[in-house]
Amino acid sequence: MFKNYLKIAFRNLTRNKIYSFINIAGLTIGLTCAMLIILYIKDDASFDRFQNNKSNIYRVVLKSAFKGEEHQMSSTGLFQGPRFAQNVSGIKGFVRVHESSADFKKGSDVENRQFLYVDSSFLFVFTFPLIEGDAKTCLSNPNSIVLTKDEAIKQFGTATAVGKILTIREDDAFVPYQVTAVTENCPQNSTIQYKMLIPIKVSEEENKNNENWFSFYLNTFVVLDDHANPDYVSLQMQKFFEKDAGETSRALDARFGRKDSPLTTYFLQPFLDIHLSKDLPAKNGLQNAGNPIYAYILSGIALFVLLIANINFINLTVARSVKRSKEIGIRKVIGSDRRQLIVQFLGESFILCAIAFILAILLAQLILPLFNELANKKLAMSYLFDFKLIAGYILLFLFTGLLAGFYPALILSGYQPIDTLYSRFTLKGKNYMQRGLVILQFTLASFLIIGTFTIYSQFSFLTKAKLGYDDNNIVVVKKDNMTHEKAAIFKHELLNYPDIEQVAPKNGGFWGTSAKLDSDSSINFAWETIDESYIQTLKIPIVMGRNFSEKYPGDSTHSILVNESFVKQAGWTNPIGKSVIFNYRNNKTYEVVGVVKDHHFTSLNEKIRPQLFTMANNNPYGTFYIKIRPNTATRSLKFIEAKFKQFFPFTPYSYVFKNEENLKNYESEARWKQIILFGAILTISISCIGLFGLSVLSAEKSYKAIGIRKVLGASVQNIATGLALEFVKLVIIALVIAFPLAWLASNKWLDSYPYRIRLDWSIFAGAAILVLLIAIATVSIQAIKAATANPVKCLRSE
Known part of the structure; x- marks a missing residue:
């Protein structure tokens, strides 16, 4: 059978x-x-489910309020790990993790590499199997280094690398570090990814400074006892923090002009929740x-x-x-x-x-x-x-x-x-089931097509929106911890080349801080250290006051520029001449001499924040913005590289164009634009197959009726149009259902962007026209075939 x-x-x-x-x-x-x-x-x-301690590992996180807004943060200071572990019951261990980079020297070659600073307990808390070395002692020496298997092979040609030496730059000297262990490579489904581990170094002076409770720059993980209650441990952490750091916190609030600021609240985030967390995601060394x-x-x-x-x-x-x-x-x-x-x-x-x-x-x-x-x-x-x-x-x-x-x-x-x-x-009835299924198909297909159009429009907006400055033909070159004197000499050498129009140094990375205003309130802001050519190089408009200038020698000691968002948050109507007081710098006071127009100094995924510019000599530079003439990239880059290696022979050279760097901020949107596009193409293609199937069903059901209509004089066009119109109605019903659903979903997705497009009729009209054209083309094939069939065959009786 x-x-x-x-x-x-x-x-x-x-x-x-x-x-x-x-x-x-x-x-x-x-x-x-x-x-x-x-x-x-x-x-x-x-x-992270391969970790042996996965259920007992938690990250120490915090929430705080500033001007009525609550913020959550996953970065902690130096003290949270060791002091909570020592004074809070239920915590049996801790480890701090901090991402950094340094110049590694191999022969005459120097390469900048990323690594993790960790506590000596790292390989006890986290499960990364050792190939060789001792987990108890491999991170106890300050000048020890642990490598993964692939990194050991890359550096020394073998995975058995214990005892070998790597040379790392510290300040202006290269210091030897001894390999003390080699681990297996990090699994691909691990939040913690590393190639090299180096012990965290904390000086006696840092250990005595209670303000290091608030030096937020690293991740702190704790391991709880098997029977410990995380909520109870969090409460005990908070009580100890208030006891040990409360006075220091109030002193800092007074110094920065923060009035009635509530104390930071600590709690625990399960390690397994980090990967998919939206509020406290994997960052600052976590991947x-x-x-x-x-x-x-x-x-x-x-x-x-x-x-x-x-x-x-x-x-x-x-x-x-x-x-x-x-x-x-x-x-x-x-x-x-x-x-x-x-x-x-x-x-x-x-x-x-x-x-x-x-x-x-x-x-x-x-x-x-x-x-x-x-x-x-x-x-x-x-x-x-x-x-x-x-x-x-x-x-x-x-x-x-x-x-x-x-x-x-x-x-x-x-x-x-x-x-x-x-x-x-005969196939009797109205075939409601089949028609309902086709409506469902095209509802889903239309929904995805509208989603595709929305993502394309938002991505186009993000990548083509005016940033408030000119990022064309700007080469970005990085050199950490450069003095103003050295930067001026390097800048002068670059400007001697005819294809280089302007050079503007600024600080490296992102600096953020807070300061006190002359109104006795405080403000958080992004802090940029620049020279007098920066605003001009990027063509950032000055809306009030003036730019920094060599004509005013005092600009490098007490003058600042701020952006419009800074002025708005400070509540100033006439900002020129206003004071900003850096309390933690012995009440160093700066005077506002100009206001620049708001510009997107970060991606459009973030709202423009208050921004302050200074020329302070004691702040090092770390980045050069080099404006080159159009169509001279090849020869200009060769010259820049040669000069960089001449001035900084032991620093790795790399560059990126500023506009390309900006586009990288939207790599996620670019990927999902393609994924949704492919999904829409698949959906509409398979939906057309279904529509074709139903058109076959309808044609076979109307086989004799079509023959009778042809004998009575109906044209091929009339018959084909009548058959096609029947299915176009189904597609229109699908569009009517899909439109409100797609509008709600698209708006929900767009709400996550501070700068977004507005959904208008053109997106929905374009989707409707596309779906209808595809549906008509699909149905017309079978409709024309049925309408041109020989009526003799249709009416012949067997």
């Missing part, structure tokens, strides 16, 4: 090659999407910060594509049922009951799904590298051999087979043999 079912199933597949191909192709694409998304979700869900919304988006796309593929299977199977009506009638006459027919048709469904499933695994392997690039992941097909994942795929296979085959099996097995054998069988 089973052999007979298989034989009939394969005969039907080979007899109807086009329909079999369409069904298999649709299911293959749907299953491939589902497999890749399952891999993505599994990877997100597996982050692979995730976003749960991406998993939801990808899951939605996979579900849409898989659902639409199954809908196609149902529609096409029912559409072809007329061709199998006699087979069903004969089998019923010779004794087959309905249960046997249901098993037969379900069996055919599962055979199709099995073929599609095998092809989907092969296709997933082929496109996995592209998917990794789009999703910014490092997924591997080896994940497929995970027991839970295999079980998930088996369930997916069974679900797909049942979903695709159950409804057609019920319909086909219900045909009456007398109607089918005497050719009196």
